[in-house]
Amino acid sequence: MAYTKPIPDPEQYINKPFWDGCKDGKLMLPRCLTCNRVHFYPRVICPHCHSDQLEWVECSGEGYLHTFAVQHRAFGGWAEEVPFVTAFIDLKEGDRMLTVLRGVDATKPETIKIGAKVKIEFEAASDEVSIPFWRVV
């Protein structure tokens, strides 16, 4: 079935290893060689210590639910999915990502637990682009 929701157009100058990783089913993020911290979204400089000595590392794909919202109004392909849960995920390695959270009941927000363990999964939106999503485990 065709993917009807927005498909990112991968920026190739800074983000290429991230998007290539998604295609391979891996969460690749930049890690600072000076302070050892991982960050997202990818930068040309470490936002923590401002070193420009960075390397790409494969992350665990594990994290915790930091906060969420239930979207009852959306546009384009997402309009057909309402209500759905959007969430910010605290990565095990540090820093945070946004996702549409899977494995929860959007009609019962009181049952969704902040701090819940989540795991990454990748959906092939097209032949070229896979998008990371997170699921409560």
Place this chain on the structure above:
Amino acid sequence: MPNNPSMAAAIVGAAESNKIGYIEEGTTATKLHIEAIINVCKQTGISPSEIEGVFSAGFSAQIAEHLGIHPRYIDTTAIGGCSFVMHVHHALAAINAGIIDVAVVSHGESGFSARKNRGNGTNRATGDDRWSVANQFEVPYGIAGAPSNYAHAMTRHMHQYGTTKADFAQIAVVTRDWATLNPRAVMHSKETHPAGGKITVQDVLDSRLIAWPLNLLDICLVTDHGGAVLVASAEKARSLRTRPVWVAGAGENTSHSSMLEMGDFTATSAAASANTAYKMAGMGPGEMELAMIYDSFTITAAITAEMLGLAPRGEGHTLWQDGKAGPGGSGIPINTNGGGLSFSHSGMYGMMLLVEAYRQLSGTAEDGVHGIAGKQTSAKTAIVNGTGGSLSNTGTLVLVADD
């Protein structure tokens, strides 16, 4: 601070466009800008040709051209609804440096008419960068518009402090009470809007869910609005027929641009911008007699009240409890125009904060109608804070009345 600019400049006039709110016949951003500037010039007796600096959210050269003036100070800071509060900060700095004596801060936004006009007449930059942080990492997840973002902060506040949807709903109720005293407020009464007039906490909780935990009545309006204030040097301010409202303190700050980088979802840079403003003014939150706080959402107002030092962390909403922040309430009056929630909010609300703060402190807040007492308070000091972006950027002013 080598040279404290406190009181070097005053807001000497404040006006709106001829019409505001849901303008049935339609309008454009340019028309709203220029009407407001003409009105504030008439109010103060300052001719457009006397304006030396033009400050607006991205459109200053076009405004100057439309007015037929050649200003020698141009500022186009456009980082959301807080921009106008920052423009006053920047105008204060330029005046204090002796570069200019008279500045206009101008706002015009056809948030309501844009739909009727098929997206034209907004002065907004068009085109969408597919490689932006938002389009790479937010839009793919159905994030669209401010409510979809801000709701995450409200959930986290509820988790961290045990606040409830009803706590936040109370802010909308009290803000609506102020709107019933402002005949220009969209939600003033059933005569101005079918859903206007007083509301209850239950009304807020029963209104349509937009992005849980935000219901429709937790969310600001989308209107047409133009506004302008003139900022002048102390000497110029004292020569005018209008009453000056002095800029005692000003500050600004940014903590992030994308919500991905918002470290603590229950805190904003308003703490930092307010700290700067209080320090410049030599005053503190306990001395503030009026608060004009950006209420894009009830959660924005609650968090900001905490950041401004008006309430402890997690307790911002208590300022509104039992109508304390409302007309005749026992606490500090907040958002006496009816707020972005019930007065007018065109997309960027900062100018409305400035106009109402000027009116309150110059004793020219509009009288009520229908036999209801006016919204004029006895406040002689005000804290004004604007928030822009995704709880990202903040500007704060400490304003004091002329004695």
